[in-house]
Amino acid sequence: MTQATTDTPFRQVAVVGVGLLGASLGLALKRRGLAQHIIGVGRVGSPALRIALERQAIDAGATDLLTAVADCDLVVLCTPVRQVLAQLRVIAGALAPGALVTDVGSTKRVIVEQAREVMPAQAVFVGAHPMAGSEKRGPEHARAELFDDALCLICPDTHTPGAAVARIEALWRGVGMRTHCMPAGLHDRWVALVSHLPHAVATSLVLAAQAQPEALRAAAGGFVDTTRIAAGDIDMWLDILLTNRDEVGAAIGELQAHLGRLRAALADSDEGALRTHLAQAKAARDAFMKARQA
Amino acid sequence: MTQATTDTPFRQVAVVGVGLLGASLGLALKRRGLAQHIIGVGRVGSPALRIALERQAIDAGATDLLTAVADCDLVVLCTPVRQVLAQLRVIAGALAPGALVTDVGSTKRVIVEQAREVMPAQAVFVGAHPMAGSEKRGPEHARAELFDDALCLICPDTHTPGAAVARIEALWRGVGMRTHCMPAGLHDRWVALVSHLPHAVATSLVLAAQAQPEALRAAAGGFVDTTRIAAGDIDMWLDILLTNRDEVGAAIGELQAHLGRLRAALADSDEGALRTHLAQAKAARDAFMKARQA
Numbered sequence: 001m002t003q004a005t006t007d008t009p010f011r012q013v014a015v016v017g018v019g020l021l022g023a024s025l026g027l028a029l030k031r032r033g034l035a036q037h038i039i040g041v042g043r044v045g046s047p048a049l050r051i052a053l054e055r056q057a058i059d060a061g062a063t064d065l066l067t068a069v070a071d072c073d074l075v076v077l078c079t080p081v082r083q084v085l086a087q088l089r090v091i092a093g094a095l096a097p098g099a100l101v102t103d104v105g106s107t108k109r110v111i112v113e114q115a116r117e118v119m120p121a122q123a124v125f126v127g128a129h130p131m132a133g134s135e136k137r138g139p140e141h142a143r144a145e146l147f148d149d150a151l152c153l154i155c156p157d158t159h160t161p162g163a164a165v166a167r168i169e170a171l172w173r174g175v176g177m178r179t180h181c182m183p184a185g186l187h188d189r190w191v192a193l194v195s196h197l198p199h200a201v202a203t204s205l206v207l208a209a210q211a212q213p214e215a216l217r218a219a220a221g222g223f224v225d226t227t228r229i230a231a232g233d234i235d236m237w238l239d240i241l242l243t244n245r246d247e248v249g250a251a252i253g254e255l256q257a258h259l260g261r262l263r264a265a266l267a268d269s270d271e272g273a274l275r276t277h278l279a280q281a282k283a284a285r286d287a288f289m290k291a292r293q294a
Numbered sequence: 295m296t297q298a299t300t301d302t303p304f305r306q307v308a309v310v311g312v313g314l315l316g317a318s319l320g321l322a323l324k325r326r327g328l329a330q331h332i333i334g335v336g337r338v339g340s341p342a343l344r345i346a347l348e349r350q351a352i353d354a355g356a357t358d359l360l361t362a363v364a365d366c367d368l369v370v371l372c373t374p375v376r377q378v379l380a381q382l383r384v385i386a387g388a389l390a391p392g393a394l395v396t397d398v399g400s401t402k403r404v405i406v407e408q409a410r411e412v413m414p415a416q417a418v419f420v421g422a423h424p425m426a427g428s429e430k431r432g433p434e435h436a437r438a439e440l441f442d443d444a445l446c447l448i449c450p451d452t453h454t455p456g457a458a459v460a461r462i463e464a465l466w467r468g469v470g471m472r473t474h475c476m477p478a479g480l481h482d483r484w485v486a487l488v489s490h491l492p493h494a495v496a497t498s499l500v501l502a503a504q505a506q507p508e509a510l511r512a513a514a515g516g517f518v519d520t521t522r523i524a525a526g527d528i529d530m531w532l533d534i535l536l537t538n539r540d541e542v543g544a545a546i547g548e549l550q551a552h553l554g555r556l557r558a559a560l561a562d563s564d565e566g567a568l569r570t571h572l573a574q575a576k577a578a579r580d581a582f583m584k585a586r587q588a
Contacts, residue, residue, distance in 0.1 A: 203575030215484035281497030
């Protein structure tokens with residue numbers, strides 16, 4: 001990656017999907033002068049395009065994906081994972097020579113595999129996972145600072161040209177992110193443990209509490225924090241779980257093993273085992289936060 | 295409960311344990327003029343008493359529990375649950391006629407049972423669980439506002455005189471809390487689901503992520519929030535788990551059932567079951583937050 005790639009703005013960018021991430025990306029690209037013209041692509045009849053236009057996150061709105069991407073040198077797919085899969089197939093034949101395509105999908109293996117299969121020779125796909133977001137949805141909550149200092153995981157395929165990877169890395173750095181390149185399969189294993197498993201757990205905690213609905217009257221900060229992400233978008237999370245089901249299943253198994261041991265220690269009043277569980281978890285959590293703040 | 299009970303300050307109060315909760319209680323009692331003289335009781339050689347004195351959370355420090363409580367009309371045990379059990383036994387014979395005793399323990403059944411067994415006829419114990427706190431420890435983090443607007447669950451025994459319950463309710467309301475009276479057994483079931491299970495899960499999430507320590511580089515807000523409480527005090531949580539082991543075990547079982555169904559749905563790519571899981575959890579979480587904010 002050279003500095004030059006950061007400084008060269010894209011001429012015409014299609015942001016496909018103008019929800020929280022897509023509209024925030026539009027705002028961030030404009031703030032940094034990284035795009036001359038941004039076309040937002042949305043659904044017919046959805047208010048998202050109008051809101052994104054009003055907020056000046058995009059310069060123009062379009063509902064026909066094929067037409068919108070035809071003259072772009074950058075296409076960013078900001079839709080749930082299974083829509084990214086479908087859209088890659090749709091746009092493949094319409095991309096301009098030299099076009100770059102990236103995405104914001106939270107799982108990467110199936111997307112990189114799909115791109116390998118359908119992308120034409122004259123364009124390049126470099127998958128990305130900007131780890132920024134909120135349980136709030138929609139362009140009305142978009143902000144240019146959404147990506148600042150957050151991590152963007154970038155998953156080139158084995159054959160991806162280095163120059164294209166560098167340009168996509170520069171794009172995400174340009175909107176404020178730190179970047180890290182890694183294989184899609186490892187990406188999916190990592191996020192299964194630190195993102196998808198917490199979601200599976202947060203939703204399950206909410207459902208478990210329904211065993212005694214009145215108990216929610218006693219719920220305090222601990223419950224609020226551990227279940228916050230259970231409020232996330234259903235369609236987005238359905239796609240994530242379905243496209244990373246092996247790794248999420250394995251991660252749930254990992255957690256179940258710890259919970260099983262904890263339950264056995266409780267049944268046996270095994271003070272030593274309980275103390276070890278609490279002490280190891282606290283030490284690892286404290287070390288994690290220390291590393292994060294450094 | 296009558297308003298009069300709120301307005302009558304206690305003459306001499308022993309706050310046993312001057313950590314975050316004890317020292318905050320001292321500050322709150324003084325702010326509201328609810329105590330004429332506060333004796334903090336701490337361990338020999340611990341800096342907590344000195345810090346609590348410097349912060350004027352207490353008027354005097356003592357290390358001998360028996361002497362400290364002898365002339366008090368209120369004793370508040372602000373120690374981990376198993377210390378509360380031991381201290382109830384120690385102070386029983388030394389309490390002044392008419393003395394009230396309360397506590398801040400996060401489990402209530404074993405404490406109420408212990409009080410029933412050891413409390414003398416001339417004093418009354420009314421167990422309390424002020425649901426306020428932080429993963430930060432010690433009197434250096436104490437603040438008078440810690441209890442404001444939080445819920446205090448109060449667990450009288452079947453024979454507890456109504457006037458004593460009213461005076462203890464007035465005490466916790468006096469420092470800013472909402473109060474709710476309930477049987478100790480039901481209290482322990484509620485908090486198992488909404489507090490102790492989240493702790494078991496947060497700690498287990500941290501340990502599960504250790505399967506792939508590098509993955510923590512990709513941990514973002516979701517992981518930070520779901521695991522925040524894993525940083526909590528080890529001794530406090532050990533006592534909580536050991537003194538509520540049946541209910542916590544049952545709550546873990548409840549969660550494991552949901553996780554097991556989720557894992558099966560992933561293995562089967564059962565989109566309907568996954569969507570139902572996500573949608574029911576989001577609906578319940580959204581309803582919970584709406585009720586909480588109302």
